[in-house]
Amino acid sequence: MSSDPKGGGAVSAHMTPDKQASHFKRAREARESEIIEDYVELIADLIDEHGEARAVDIGKRLGVTGATVNKMIARLKMMDLVNAEPYRSIFLTDEGRKMAEASRARHHIVVALLRAVGVDEATAWADAEGMEHCCSPETLAAFAEFVKKQGS
Amino acid sequence: MSSDPKGGGAVSAHMTPDKQASHFKRAREARESEIIEDYVELIADLIDEHGEARAVDIGKRLGVTGATVNKMIARLKMMDLVNAEPYRSIFLTDEGRKMAEASRARHHIVVALLRAVGVDEATAWADAEGMEHCCSPETLAAFAEFVKKQGS
DNA sequence: CCAAAAGTTTAGCCTTGGCTAAAAATACTA
DNA sequence: TAGTATTTTTAGCCAAGGCTAAACTTTTGG
Ligand SMILES: [Mn+2]
Ligand SMILES: [Mn+2]
Ligand SMILES: [Mn+2]
Ligand SMILES: [Mn+2]
Numbered sequence: 001m002s003s004d005p006k007g008g009g010a011v012s013a014h015m016t017p018d019k020q021a022s023h024f025k026r027a028r029e030a031r032e033s034e035i036i037e038d039y040v041e042l043i044a045d046l047i048d049e050h051g052e053a054r055a056v057d058i059g060k061r062l063g064v065t066g067a068t069v070n071k072m073i074a075r076l077k078m079m080d081l082v083n084a085e086p087y088r089s090i091f092l093t094d095e096g097r098k099m100a101e102a103s104r105a106r107h108h109i110v111v112a113l114l115r116a117v118g119v120d121e122a123t124a125w126a127d128a129e130g131m132e133h134c135c136s137p138e139t140l141a142a143f144a145e146f147v148k149k150q151g152s
Numbered sequence: 153m154s155s156d157p158k159g160g161g162a163v164s165a166h167m168t169p170d171k172q173a174s175h176f177k178r179a180r181e182a183r184e185s186e187i188i189e190d191y192v193e194l195i196a197d198l199i200d201e202h203g204e205a206r207a208v209d210i211g212k213r214l215g216v217t218g219a220t221v222n223k224m225i226a227r228l229k230m231m232d233l234v235n236a237e238p239y240r241s242i243f244l245t246d247e248g249r250k251m252a253e254a255s256r257a258r259h260h261i262v263v264a265l266l267r268a269v270g271v272d273e274a275t276a277w278a279d280a281e282g283m284e285h286c287c288s289p290e291t292l293a294a295f296a297e298f299v300k301k302q303g304s
Numbered sequence: 305c306c307a308a309a310a311g312t313t314t315a316g317c318c319t320t321g322g323c324t325a326a327a328a329a330t331a332c333t334a
Numbered sequence: 335t336a337g338t339a340t341t342t343t344t345a346g347c348c349a350a351g352g353c354t355a356a357a358c359t360t361t362t363g364g
Contacts (some may be wrong), residue, residue: 001324010197011259021215026280045162056311063173068352087359108160118294127291130179134282144272201357208341220322239329
């Protein structure tokens with residue numbers, strides 16, 4: 001009745017307008033933090049791989065221009081997620097590093113879950129890039145649990 | 153490699169900048185279509201449940217104002233996804249109905265997958281609202297396959 | 305050591321998707 | 335049927351996150 005995998009009727013059949021609105025609001029909030037998290041996680045990756053994060057490399061890996069990166073770094077700086085001086089490379093604050101580690105962990109859990117249910121490696125990494133930002137802690141916990149059981 | 157706190161190192165360790173950029177681009181494209189798909193799917197739900205879709209109900213269920221709904225409907229109309237006359241209720245074009253059915257199907261598959269790996273009903277519906285837009289056809293196929301096997 | 309290349313910053317533009325406030329149209333009800 | 339309530343529309347505002355072009359700084363190599 002509830003989760004009828006084979007198609008079925010309107011999503012909202014068993015949901016009040018208010019509850020549904022809260023779901024959409026959560027999705028909108030996820031969209032807001034998505035870009036921030038991707039930048040911070042990517043900066044951590046670059047630092048850990050190359051010892052530093054330069055704007056030009058951030059741009060290359062995100063597929064955006066240097067100007068876009070620059071504007072975003074200014075925002076991250078105001079949010080106290082990074083330290084950055086003009087014409088120098090970018091560093092994470094403690095808070096930024098914490099967010100990066102959390103994002104990275106989520107990212108890996110989502111990839112692992114996708115792999116565990118039969119998604120191929122390349123697709124898993126691609127799809128996880130978006131999905132990671134929409135998973136509640138409860139869902140991530142369920143994913144981790146499922147992957148652990150599967151692996152044993 | 154560098155730091156291996158708990159779930160592996162940098163995401164990009166086994167990925168070229170170009171490939172990673174393509175993932176981020178796909179995620180940005182998903183963000184673009186997400187709102188469109190949510191509107192169209194919701195309009196289909198309202199029509200199927202109540203015989204018609206009024207702007208005020210769309211707003212209530214999305215958690216946005218009537219003005220926002222109005223502006224969006226104008227866009228959907230220009231995209232030939234809906235038909236709408238001033239002060240009348242909103243109808244789906246054939247193309248809109250097709251998109252709605254596809255979105256609804258994806259939505260149900262994602263919920264079913266979440267349920268299958270141990271996520272509770274309420275959380276599954278909430279998280280699926282965002283995740284549904286990030287899944288490639290390959291991933292959705294894998295989800296459907298996994299759910300089917302699980303069920304049998 | 306200096307010119308060219310590479311990287312960074314600034315300025316200004318655009319679309320999206322929210323919002324409020326107020327006007328206009330429609331629907332309800334006394 | 336008149337007056338009120340609801341709904342829809344318009345107008346104008348805002349922040350986010352893209353872009354290009356051009357100026358500026360740093361790095362590099364001859
Ligand atoms: Mn990530
Ligand atoms: Mn991501
Ligand atoms: Mn949906
Ligand atoms: Mn959705």
